[in-house]
Amino acid sequence: METRLVGQANVAPEQDAVALIDQAHLRSKAFGIASDDRPDYSGLAASHLKGALEENRFLFQHAVPVMETLYGQIANTHSMVLLTSAQGMVLHSMGDNDFLEKADRVALVPGMDWSEQTRGTNAVGTALATQHAVTVHGDQHYMNANHALTCSCAPILDPYGQIVGALDVSGDHRSYHQHTLALVRMSAQMIENHMFASSxxxxxxxxxxxxxxxxxxxxxxxxxxxxxxxxxxxxxxxxxxxxxxxxxxxxxxxxxxxxxxxxxxxxxxxxxxxxxxxxxxxxxxxxxxxxxxxxxxxxxxxxxxxxxxxxxxxxxxxxxNGNAARTTQLSSLQYLDTGDAQLSGVIAKLRKVVDRDIPVMILGETGTGKDLLAQAIHHDSARARQPFVAVNCASIPDTLIEAELFGYEEGAFTGARKKGAPGKIQQAHGGTLFLDEIGDMPKHLQARLLRVLQERKVSPLGAGKEVEVDVTVISATHKNLKELIARGDFREDLYYRLNGLVVRLPALRERSDFEVVVKKVLHALDGGVDIAIAPEVMELLQAYHWPGNVRQLHNLLRTATVMVDDDGIIRLAHLPDDFLDELRAPLRPVAIPLPAEEPPLVPCVGAPPAPAADDPGEDNQSLQDVTINAMAQMLRLHKGNVSAAAKALGVSRNTIYRKKNLLPPDLLD
Structure with missing residues (x-):
C-alpha cells in the first residue's frame, strides 16, 4: 500500500485507512485469534516488565516527559497515554483514573503484550506491524472485548531509522476525536527529535x-x-x-x-x-x-x-548563478601549506593550474588528505560558489555507481524514484566533480565517464536525451594506475584524460612539518583550547610510521584529548592501548615493513632488556631505547647513509638527526 509523508510521520492515505484495517483483520485471523477471546493477563510479570524497561531505557527517559505534556493536553477526556516497546509490550501509562480502571479490565496495562499476534487488530499492534500512524475505533478492533476503545498510535523511530517503540492515546469509544491522531504523531516526532539530539x-x-x-x-x-x-x-x-x-x-x-x-x-x-x-x-x-x-x-x-x-x-x-565577481578570499591552498617542502611544491603547482580547465589527479596513500586538497582547489577557483560534489568510487556498490554518477529517469530500473534523480555529474554542473579512489571505478563505466569528459554531456539511465554539463574534474587514488593499465583494469585513454596535472601528496612519515600538523589537528579537535603534548610523547609520535597518515593521527589525538587530565598535557598514559602495544613490540619500533632486499632487524648486542609490564615508570625509557636501537641498526646496515636509513625505517631524515646525541658517535659524522 502506497504511503505519503505528512510533516515527519508516515501516514496511510485516508482512502486506504479502511483497507489497512481490513488487512490487519486478515492477519489477525491468520494468527488464530478468535474475536470472542477474553483478555489475557498471562504476560503480566514484574520481572518481565523490569527487564523490558531496562532494555528500553533510552526510549523511556526521552518519552516520559513528552507523555506528561501529552497527557496534560488530553486530561479529563476519559483517556490514557501509553508507551510500548517495538514488540508491543506496554512499558508505561498515565491517564484519568476512571479510564485506567476500564483499561485494566482489558489488560491495557504495563507489562502486557499488545502486538497483533496476541490482541489482533489494535492501534498499537497495527501501527508497529505496518509502520503507519493509525486510529482503530470501536468495532474496528478485532477482539470484541476491545470494541469499547478508541486508540490512536504512532510508531517511534530511533535515530537510525529503526522502530524502537510506539506512542498511543486510548480512550472511551464514545469520546472519539478526529484530531487525536495528529496530536499523537506530533508527540512521537518530539520524542524522536529528543533522542536524535542526545545521540x-x-x-x-x-x-x-x-x-x-x-x-x-x-x-x-x-x-x-x-x-x-x-x-x-x-x-x-x-x-x-x-x-x-x-x-x-x-x-x-x-x-x-x-x-x-x-x-x-x-x-x-x-x-x-x-x-x-x-x-x-x-x-x-x-x-x-x-x-x-x-x-x-x-x-x-x-x-x-x-x-x-x-x-x-x-x-x-x-x-x-555564481557569475558575479568573486570577493577577496583567504587562499585555502595557502592554509594547507604548513612548511613541508614537498607539500609546498605541490601547492605551488596547483596554484598555476587553478581556473585553467586542466584536470588534476592527486596521488597519495589513504588518509593523506586528498579530499581536503581537492576542496581547497575548488575554493581557490572561480567555481567556489558552485557545487563541490565528491564521489567515492570505492564506497558505492557496483550495482549503484552507474545511477549515482549518471542519474536516471523514472522507471529506469526497479526501485527507481518517481521523476528520476540527477546523477553526481549533473549535480556538479558549474562546479567541481571530485572522483575519489578513481582506480576502483568498474571497467564498464570508465568508457561512459570518458565520453562525458570529452563531450561535456551526460545521458541519464533510461533517458533518450543528453544533458550538457560543465564541470572541473579532480580525481584521486592511492593505487598505481599504470599497473592497473598494464593489467587491463583501467583504460589508458581515461588515464590521460584525467592526468592533466598529477601531484603526489607525501605520506605523513615523509613530511618535515609534523609538529605543525599536530598543532592544527589539536586546534580543530579542541576548538582552540590549549592542549600540549609531553616531549617524550611527541618524540614517539614523530618516530612512528603512521600507516593511516593524517586520518590516523586525527583519530589518535581525538582519543587522547578526551583522556587528558586537568593540566591539559597529553602523556603516554593517554594514548590508546593498541598504539602503545605496537610501539612496545620488540624489534618493530616503527612497525614499517622493510624492502625485500633488506635483512630483518636483529637486536643490538648489549641492548638493555625490556622492563617488566607492571613497571610503568620505565615505559618512556624502554620505548626510546627500542627506537634508538632500530635507528642504529639501520645506519650500520646503510653504512651511515642517513637518507637510506630513514627511508628503510619509514621516517624523515630530521627524525634521525633529532636523535643524534643519543646515537653512537661513529654512526653520524
Missing part, C-alpha cells in the same frame, strides 16, 4: 526547512554529519525534504546533499548566534538552515569565500 552530541547537526518560520519547530528537518562531512543520520522531516530514505542517505555526504563543502558551512555558521542562511539542496530546493558547528576534522580550513559575505545575494543562497 549525536559531537556531530554537526543541520536544521533546515523551506520556510524560515518552521526552523525550531517539530517539522524542521535535522540531519547529522561527522565533522568531515559524512552522513550520520536524519530525522523523518529531513528524509522527506531530501527526497530519500535513511538507507538512501547513507551513501551521501554533506556536500552531495547541500551542494556546499562542510568547511564552508563552518565559515557560514562559525560565529555565535549566526543567522539562518539559505542553501540549495541537491534536488534544487532552497531551504533555510541553521547550525552550531565545532569543526573537528584533521584540521579545519578557514575558508573565507563569497558565501561569507552576508551583504550579497549569493551569501544568502548557494543557489545563485
Amino acid at each position: 549525536f552530541p559531537k556531530a554537526v547537526r543541520v536544521h533546515f526547512h523551506s520556510r524560515p518560520e518552521f526552523l525550531g519547530t517539530l517539522v524542521e528537518g535535522i540531519a547529522a554529519f561527522t565533522p568531515e562531512g559524512r552522513f550520520v543520520s536524519a530525522n523523518r522531516s529531513a528524509q522527506f525534504q531530501l527526497g530519500m530514505s535513511f538507507v538512501g542517505l547513507q551513501a551521501h555526504t554533506f556536500p552531495s546533499l547541500f551542494n556546499l563543502p562542510i568547511s564552508a558551512l563552518f565559515e557560514l555558521f562559525g560565529s555565535p548566534n549566526a543567522a539562518p542562511r539559505q542553501l540549495c539542496l541537491h534536488n534544487g530546493v532552497t531551504v533555510w538552515c541553521r547550525t552550531e558547528v565545532k569543526p573537528s576534522g584533521p584540521w579545519a580550513t578557514p575558508i573565507v569565500s563569497p558565501l561569507a559575505d552576508s551583504g550579497t545575494p549569493a551569501a544568502r543562497s548557494s543557489c545563485g
